[in-house]
Amino acid sequence: MEKNLYEKIANTIEQQVREGIYLPDTKIPSVRKTSKQFDVSVATVLQAYRLLEDRGIIKARPQKGYFVHSLPKRSQSLPTQTTMTGAPHTSKVTSIMTLLNQVLHASQKSDVTQFAAAIPKGLYLPIRQLQRSVGRLMRLEPEICATYAFTPGSEVLRRQIAIRMLDAGCQTAMEDITVTLGCQNALLLALQATTQRGDKVIIESPAYHGVLQAIDVLGLQAIEIPCHRETGIDLSSFEQELQKTKVSACIVTPNNQNPTGATMPPGARKRLLALAQRYDLVVIEDDVYGELGYAEQREHALKADDKDQQVIYCSSFSKSIAPGFRVGWLVGGAWQDKIEALAHAQSLASPTLTQTAIANFLENGAYDRHLRKTRQAYQENLARCVALIQQYFPEQTKCSQPQGGFLLWVELPESIDALAIYQHAAQQNIVIMPGQAFGLHDRYHNYLRINYALPWDNSTDNAIRVLGELCQANLHLTS
Amino acid sequence: MEKNLYEKIANTIEQQVREGIYLPDTKIPSVRKTSKQFDVSVATVLQAYRLLEDRGIIKARPQKGYFVHSLPKRSQSLPTQTTMTGAPHTSKVTSIMTLLNQVLHASQKSDVTQFAAAIPKGLYLPIRQLQRSVGRLMRLEPEICATYAFTPGSEVLRRQIAIRMLDAGCQTAMEDITVTLGCQNALLLALQATTQRGDKVIIESPAYHGVLQAIDVLGLQAIEIPCHRETGIDLSSFEQELQKTKVSACIVTPNNQNPTGATMPPGARKRLLALAQRYDLVVIEDDVYGELGYAEQREHALKADDKDQQVIYCSSFSKSIAPGFRVGWLVGGAWQDKIEALAHAQSLASPTLTQTAIANFLENGAYDRHLRKTRQAYQENLARCVALIQQYFPEQTKCSQPQGGFLLWVELPESIDALAIYQHAAQQNIVIMPGQAFGLHDRYHNYLRINYALPWDNSTDNAIRVLGELCQANLHLTS
Incomplete structure (x- = not known):
């Protein structure tokens, strides 16, 4: 009986090693800890460990404990995938x-x-300033680890974003802004708030791949409209599409489109807004490259001319300050309340440290x-x-x-x-x-x-x- | 004409001040910057600023620029809310x-x-260690600001989580784990992957309010089953419900339920899994308080006995390491691929810094x-x-x-x-x-x-x- 037991324990640990839970050259739990974990005597664990030594799985190091030997990793046997419910997963x-x-x-x-x-x-990122900002926050405001910046997000950050929005031509109050996990998250929340499964959404072609993903997981249908290299989305095809089918929303990138680099001229923007108005279409604006235009004066956002609250503005600091911090935002207009409810249910808040570090960097005025x-x-x-x-x-x-x-x-x-x-x-x-x-x-x-x-x-x-x-x-x- | 122009500019800035874009006692943009922004002469801006001084909106400080005066904030006039599409919003x-x-x-x-x-x-949080860990990361690996820890998340973190899962009785490989934005995000993703709008979901009563929110935004119907203070969800009512209606999923908290503190006894766990098996029910396990049990030995997760891959395990470090970091995880079993696609479309990744800081803290072995x-x-x-x-x-x-x-x-x-x-x-x-x-x-x-x-x-x-x-x-x- 006792023999079976130590063998069992050894087999369990061997499996853990093979699954990569304990890596080569790292320590496995002490004999005492393992004896507690399996509720067996220390002697039994020692037997198990000796067996593992014999098998070449672990090796004792005097005064240090037991360490994993180098070992070829066995390919992971995953559970069989059941059929997925939800969106029809287009191959x-x-x-x-x-x-x-x-x-x-x-x-x-x-x-x-x-x-x-x-x-x-x-x-190309203000790494040194971020180092200073994060360091200072952790030193002087350590409670930041314990504090939630509940949706709609940090006030000091939203105030700074409101000031940036002026350059984009938008009179936006702090209260109109929701902090998101990067622009991708803003786009997803905007789509989620304004569409239902099965709805049709116009996108640019070629499109940023994150848009294709968001549309896919929400079970929406993408209608691809050509995007010209200089002038952006083709508004004649756009209008033809609206004439023949009910479309709920469109996602456009008026400034420096990804991947074409196109920027829509003023006339095209006006025409797009008029179409949106006529066909009761939500316009989701991706302006993530808006601050990186080469002209001396920043191109305005489409949102700047949005008199009828048709536009949801999405952007982030991932392209210009810190991609890894995942700090973006949106201005949801008429959909703001619904978007905030979605964002709150999504994760209550996004991390306080990263939000505040970016706010501090913006405040110090070196961003421009x-x-x-x-x-x-x-x-x-x-x-x-x-x-x-x-x-x-x-x-x-x-x-x-x-x-x-x-x-x-x-x-x-x-x-x-x-x-x-x-x-x-x-x-x-x-x-x-x-x-x-x-x-x-x-x-x-x-x-x-x-x-x-x-x-x-x-x-x-x-x-x-x-x-x-x-x-x-x-x-x-x-x- | 020139008179109208400077008045217009003054009005715009006044509005910004009233909307809280510029706070009392903070500096407004310099004359030069404003002249660029509005594309007008410096003289015009000076006229506008003088008008604003006359109105008591701003005040010049010698050698320092123009500052906002204290001013009662006007109540924000928000755009009219349009009817929300999506879930029938129960009041x-x-x-x-x-x-x-x-x-x-x-x-x-x-x-x-x-x-x-x-x-x-x-x-009650390891703040000092987090300070050290974050400080070291920003100093020695500043590229962490520029690096994405793409879904399913940081490898070093997932390896540490796999080791923690052993204490919960779960043999989980790193590959089975998806990092999320706290447990709330794990619960939302789990529901999203396994249900469709209109589906019925069993929840505990009283329930953690984040569950009510998640169910609401996804347009699901909650069925509340009483949760006893000692033994957790009432399995007789649970079974009666399953007998009379089709239920897609349930969310349960077998360990230290919020708010009752209940912990399900072993027999109840077995019965729950058997019911899930019989009625083809997804069990979403919220184990966010699992590591905070007062007994010397940690209570196992329900997932530990999940032979038929019915359980999606959700947890986070928000209750024990750093609430503000929003680092959680889930083990999705048969739904793992779908959940990863949802998480990727949600935000590509969660922040690298917070994930890595927690991984480093876990690695140094002081967590227990x-x-x-x-x-x-x-x-x-x-x-x-x-x-x-x-x-x-x-x-x-x-x-x-x-x-x-x-x-x-x-x-x-x-x-x-x-x-x-x-x-x-x-x-x-x-x-x-x-x-x-x-x-x-x-x-x-x-x-x-x-x-x-x-x-x-x-x-x-x-x-x-x-x-x-x-x-x-x-x-x-x-x-």
Whole structure:
């Protein structure tokens, strides 16, 4: 009986090691702790540990305890997936998500040239000020760990956001603002508040992939309307769509659209608002790149001209201050109460520390200077990147002309498959975002998006050259 | 024409001041900045500022710029609320939410005795270690500001959670865990993944109010089943309900239920799982107080006996490490993929800094010692609190007997209205949570919940005495 018991314990611990709960070279619980956990004698645990030593699973270190030996990890056997209730999971979105997960995962590695994710490298972020701000908060206001910044969020942050909104042309009171977990969260909450499962939503094509995801999990139907590289969403197609079908909402990016870089001209904005008014359409504005326009004067938000409260404004500080802090916001207008109820039910609050650190940075007044510096750096990177693409990529390659942000949309010759370029490039530690991630139909198989918010040096030059050569090679392969 | 222009600018700035965008005694933008913003001459702005000085809105301070004068705030005129699409908003939940917002807001003030919100004061949290951990991270790994801990979340955190789950009796691999924004977020995601609008969900009565909120925003129907003070949810009523109606999911709190403190005995857990199996019911387990049981050995989770993958486990570190960090998790079993897709669409990731700081604290091994200390302190507070209630409250008052956590559920004589007690107490800077917040029907009008995770001294004693006297006074008023 006693023999069975120590074997059982040994088997349990072995399984834990194999499942990665205890990693190689880390300590496993002491004999005393394990004896308590399994409610057995110390002697039994010692027997179990000796058995594990015999099996080569653990090793005693004198005076230190028992440590896990290096061990090949067994592949995880997961429970069978039951059929999912909820949204009809279109296989297209699922495959985009699988691709996206791969790309984002690859882009997080430290030794790659990260052209893929729309995340600026640390040198373009006010890291030193954030270090100071977080350090001071934890030192002087340690109760911040215990305090909730309940939805709609920190007052000092919302006051600072209201001031920023003036530059976007919006007279927004602190009370009109809800803090969110980045812009993605703002977009999701806006959709959730204004649509119901099965509703139709107009989106740009190509679109930011987070929009495709949000629409998918909410069980909505996306209608893709072409987005021109210079002027943004095509309002003639937009209107035709409204004439023939009931649409609940649209998601547009009037400033520096991702991935095309398009900015809608004033006339188009007016026409869009008039259409929204006529067809009783909620306009969800994604302005996450709005503060990164290259012109001296910031482009106004669409929300600035929103006389009829048709627009829900969404943005965040993820592109300009701290992506990892997940601090965004929305101005919900007529939907504000409903959005606040959703946000409260979602997580009660978002973390107090990150909200307050960003508020402090905004308060100290260095943000505008920081923006000017980074916008200039992005313009320089853009010029260098485009020049290199013209030099090394196939002749028919076309680049977008972003007037802000840090994303370049590159059209390759029709015969090239961007997914193949992604795969070949990843083998050489260069990660790009293939066009396939930006739409539900395979329209963008010969496109790729390049993030140029990274330190630009000879190795970056070289990475663009390598991409160009891969494209050339693939061109010859298929033509 | 020029006259109109400067008046217009003055009016705009006055409005901003009245809306609270610029607070009393803070600086408004410089003349130069305003001239750029409105694209007018410096002279025009100076005229506008002089007009504002005349109106008493701003005041020049030599060498410093223009500052807002103290000014009574105009009540905010919000846009008319349009009809909300989505869930039929039961007025009951709305009124609970309004009440809750009031109470939570009142409980955040610095000068109150905070018996209301289920948030431990800083002395019961490992603040010093968190200060060190956050400080070290920001100093040595500043790129943490720029790095996403994409869903399912930080690996080092998930590994530490997997180790904690062993104490709860669960063999959980890192891959089975999704990091969430606190337990509330875990509960919402679990419901979202397993139900559809209109579905019926069994909940405990009294219930944690976040559950009522989540069910409301998802458009689900709550079925309230009584929760006994000692043994938890009443399984006979539970089974009767299942026999007569199709229920999709239930949310239960097997360990130290909020607010009753109940812990389900082993037999009840087995019966619950058998019922779930027989009626094809998803069991969402809220174990947020699981680690705060007073017994030497931690009570297992229901999930520990979940052979058929019916249970989704939800918990967080908000009750024991850092409420304001919003770090929770779930183990989704068969629904894991769907839940991860929902969490990714929700916000891509939760903040990296807070996740990593908690992981580091767990790694350094001081968590168990911290838990032992706080659990002991809570038991002492509980004893003192109950003794005082027996001394000062009306004779028929009954207290729950929590075996863990830091919440006491107090039943007052039938004739007392807890809302009135709340209002009177708040005037004396004592905040409690009235029973009305814990159910959809007015069953708990004569109950209140007391958070005893606060420093307990003479003034706390005194606050309980004041509450007792208020109850006595209200008793005589109504009888």
